[in-house]
Amino acid sequence: MTISTGPLPPTHRTPVALARGFLTGSVVGTSLAALVVGGVVESVPLFVAGLVLPAVYGLLFVLAGSPRRAREAAVVPRTALAVIESRTVVGGESSDVPVRFELTVAPDAGPAYRVEVTQDVNVVDLPDYRPRGVVVVRYPPDRPWQVRIVKRPTPEWEERAASARLDPAPEAARAVAPAEVRGVGFVGLLGLLIGAAAVVLLFSSDLSGRDDAAKPPSASRPSVSSTSSTTVVSSVSGTVALGPGRSYLDEGEPDRALDTLAQGGGALRALTVVVQERTLSVVFAPAGTQAPGFDPRALPYDRFPALVEEAATGLAVRSPRTWQLTAEGLTGSLVIRIVVTGAEGTASLEADGRGNVVRREPPR
């Protein structure tokens, strides 16, 4: 019998308990994330994996624990007399209330010891469990702290309990359960987070693709997104408006805007592209027709600042001005027209598809 003066310290069980806690947390996190991610990205295998994984783990968990359970079940419980040192009703709103008993257990063979147990007792039967009363208890010999009061003892034990007088055991002789391994909850939570994060990271590309695919061009209703720029896309045109402090004369901005418009699907064909300081609009060429069009990515965006500057020649440098660049390929060859308006008037020029100036009109 294991009688000690304090909780038994966790020994070799510690690494196993921690590993089991981590594994359990990982399986829970992975399966939950697989269910959610599988549902979002509409992946049936991932969703099924989220269902199968905990089932398989649960089965393995049960199988792994079966030898221990069989070993414990094979132990013949021991019956003994015990005296109630104290009792405390610890709550409950039903007719069976949990009661905490402080008992001195007096086995037939072996020293008496103290133990604290909590057991449900019907309120009608509470008077049967007064302090200093003798009761019959049962416990597995290898786990003396797992004491259970026998509410209906056999006639033989009933007679023994009725005639017994037991002395309280010293406080030092106390049977207590081994202490719980510390940190199991923490590693379980860690495993849960890692498992969930692993699934999300593995499928992050699908998730982000899903986000983008959630904004396809629609013939009936334009879709609008709002970040640092605003995009309005329909089946006939697309417009990307930049936020404050940004300009389409900045390097890379036109390409980013066209990337945004192209995410709805496939290559872009444009009839007309209109670019202003913070607005880029594309009129799409009708799909499946032979209408003339051009690839808006092929425009010489790196030449735009120079073309705008050149068009503004003759206008006051410091005066506020606006500009608009229109590219169209309706006549077959690509023509870029730049118009700059200032306080003094409007100036314009025309350039070819490579950004070479072919005609200039001074301010009027």
Add this chain to the structure above:
Amino acid sequence: MGLHGYLVLWCGVFGALALVGYGRSLAGMTRAQRTVRAKGRIERVDVPRHGSSPREGISVVVSFQDPATGQEFTVTNDGECGDLIDVAWTGREIGVHYPPGRPHAFRFAGHRAEGGRGLAWPTFALFLVYAGPVAVAAIERGWPWALVGFCGPWALSGLYHLPGNMRDRNRRLDELAGMACVPGRVVAVLKSVSTDDDGHTSTRLVPVVTFTTLDGRAVTAYCESGLPDPAGSRGLDVPVHYAPEDPAVFTLDVGSMRRSWQWDKAVNVVGVLIVAAAAVVGAVML
């Protein structure tokens, strides 16, 4: 992996489980086959305390002999001990089951049946194997396949068992006609109050009736039906009708029980007809 891939996986897993289960049964290794089934005898019956819990059954002392060792055991129904003992009298025979070599892990069984061969789980696995293709057929070819696939075998099984069920119900009706009537008394009303997570309280009242049969057996039994006011029934004298060959079959209201069995017969027939009709509708709609 497409739908058929999942179907193959489903059938493979549950087919393997079914095979393992049937194999274990053939080898005599299932829990049901290995369980030791001893015959217990009730040596003492205690009348329950008024107001106490009905969950633990009538307090009895039972003795049984381990067939393997011949050792005698005297036990009580304290705690989780299998079937609830709700009818008891001194001398009543009761089933005591336990794993081989572990009589301390006994469980009471209200019936003295020999027990099955442990085929319930393998058969359930086999049903799942069958249900997989039926479900896929219903998805791919239309809902009539579900009706035919599920209701067809169900209807055949119902038709096969219907005569036996009818004979059983008729036997019970005959049993009612042959019941003896003796005076009984409600000696206690057991009470169980439970509160669910939402704070709702539910109360279960179980009157306990005692009566002595014509051949002198003092029976103590739970009696949850037949009393109009269970809460105030303590001390009430009631006529008890019981089957002379088995006092565990008793009632306070023969007429009500007769109507109940007749209803049961009708429900059996109507249920089989509905399931058969569903299968026929499915077959016509194919």
